Amino acid sequence: MWTNRFWQAEFWTLAFIIFVVGLIGSLFDRAAASIAVIIFGYLLWNLIQLSRLYKWLVKSKSLYPPSAPGLWGDIFNHLYVLQRKNRKELKKLKGIISEFRASTSALKEGALIISNQGEIRWFNKASEKLLGLKASTDIGQRLFNLLRHPSFIEYEQVRDYEKPLTIPSPADEKLMLNIHITPYNNDQRLVMIRDVTEKHHLERVRQDFVANVSHELRTPLTVIHGYLEMLDPEVYPELSKVEKPLQMMRQQALNMGHLVDDLLLLSRLDAKDPAHNGNKKDIDINIMLDSICAEARVLSGEKNQTILFHSYSNKTFCGSEKQLRSAFSNLVFNAVRYTQKGGKIDIYWKETDENLVMSVCDNGPGIEEEHIPRLTERFYRVDTGRNRSQGGTGLGLAIVKHVLEMHGGYLNIQSTVGKGSEFSCYLPKS
Ligand code: ADP
Numbered sequence: 135m136w137t138n139r140f141w142q143a144e145f146w147t148l149a150f151i152i153f154v155v156g157l158i159g160s161l162f163d164r165a166a167a168s169i170a171v172i173i174f175g176y177l178l179w180n181l182i183q184l185s186r187l188y189k190w191l192v193k194s195k196s197l198y199p200p201s202a203p204g205l206w207g208d209i210f211n212h213l214y215v216l217q218r219k220n221r222k223e224l225k226k227l228k229g230i231i232s233e234f235r236a237s238t239s240a241l242k243e244g245a246l247i248i249s250n251q252g253e254i255r256w257f258n259k260a261s262e263k264l265l266g267l268k269a270s271t272d273i274g275q276r277l278f279n280l281l282r283h284p285s286f287i288e289y290e291q292v293r294d295y296e297k298p299l300t301i302p303s304p305a306d307e308k309l310m311l312n313i314h315i316t317p318y319n320n321d322q323r324l325v326m327i328r329d330v331t332e333k334h335h336l337e338r339v340r341q342d343f344v345a346n347v348s349h350e351l352r353t354p355l356t357v358i359h360g361y362l363e364m365l366d367p368e369v370y371p372e373l374s375k376v377e378k379p380l381q382m383m384r385q386q387a388l389n390m391g392h393l394v395d396d397l398l399l400l401s402r403l404d405a406k407d408p409a410h411n412g413n414k415k416d417i418d419i420n421i422m423l424d425s426i427c428a429e430a431r432v433l434s435g436e437k438n439q440t441i442l443f444h445s446y447s448n449k450t451f452c453g454s455e456k457q458l459r460s461a462f463s464n465l466v467f468n469a470v471r472y473t474q475k476g477g478k479i480d481i482y483w484k485e486t487d488e489n490l491v492m493s494v495c496d497n498g499p500g501i502e503e504e505h506i507p508r509l510t511e512r513f514y515r516v517d518t519g520r521n522r523s524q525g526g527t528g529l530g531l532a533i534v535k536h537v538l539e540m541h542g543g544y545l546n547i548q549s550t551v552g553k554g555s556e557f558s559c560y561l562p563k564s
Contacts, residue, residue, distance in 0.1 A: 140207075152173070245327075247323070250322070253276055254273055264305065264329060265305055298314040299312070309329060310333075311329060341401050345398060349398065355387060367380070396529040403536045415455065416450040420445050423443055426463045427442075433467060439473055442481070443483075444480060445483045449563075453541045453561075457537045468557075479494065480496075494558075500552055506549060512532045514528060
């Protein structure tokens, strides 16, 4: 404090005046009264400076403070410097905000800021078009009152924002919107909205194409397969020369039939076709796995594998019976197909704290680690030649993954070459 020259000057001036006035006062025997008068005068002067400062800070719009001598002058000067710095900062911030506004207005994507409770705090121009919002009426409204699509309400309740959500726009049913929510600052969320109508349309065209082609192939395939079955060398002995080619044609027609069926199933799953998905109901998985095991033993036939079902849970699961049966049987039949003669296949139904788990373990050839992440891709096969001869379509695990995702679950694959594989379906308990 004492390093400031204004402070020192103020102190020594006051001390000098008190000393001189005290000395003169003592000549008239009035030293104390003279000092009191001086101190009172000093106090009054300071109060006047304080009131000028107050008026300037509170009422005056001028950038320049009042002028004063000594320490007060120095204080006013410092305040002036601070004020100038603040105005500069303010100008800079205003510039940043208007730049931000200009850039978000130019964005094609909608951007909204909502509170933790879902109240809209701010949105850009594109949101007005995509969601039909109006700044004058919708700021402060809850977004979930304006966007009442059931999937969006569920998305908000679950609050799992890992994946974006695609729903139609409330402003125009033809617009498909991709919504991505990112929480920040504990109590705010940034909602980004993209128009994906074109992508959605192309996806529909692709799905429809696959579904239509598969459907159209079904009838000729059934006819070809039917005639091939009729061309039996036992009935027509002259055909015994071409028995082998006929046998191969029958096998290929059968494989193609499976491929068409799997493609149709996948396109129905893609389209979330309610007719195929059927109503969800409580399924006794123990009964389902028992019957799949019986079918697997028939399929195993001459391979003579040991196929055992171990149940450690009586829990039922609410889902689509048709879809789950096709997923579980895909895994069990794969184990039968890829495990060697006399091999062992164990099927489990058990529960953990959070999940119901269906696992298929075999002591077959196993799968190399590098292939495991790609197994659920459509048409991905580890060893094309060998596996095609097993009659697979390359779509089985893609179907399993899809079905599990539609039931809120996931597939886990563990495998060691030479020891065997374990395919586990995790389904949520609730
Ligand atoms: P596919 O119709 O060819 O069986 P999938 O999608 O069902 O197609 O399986 C993909 C690939 O995963 C198979 O081609 C096979 O190489 C491998 N695979 C699946 N299950 C097993 C298993 N139990 N043991 C070894 N390999 C397996």
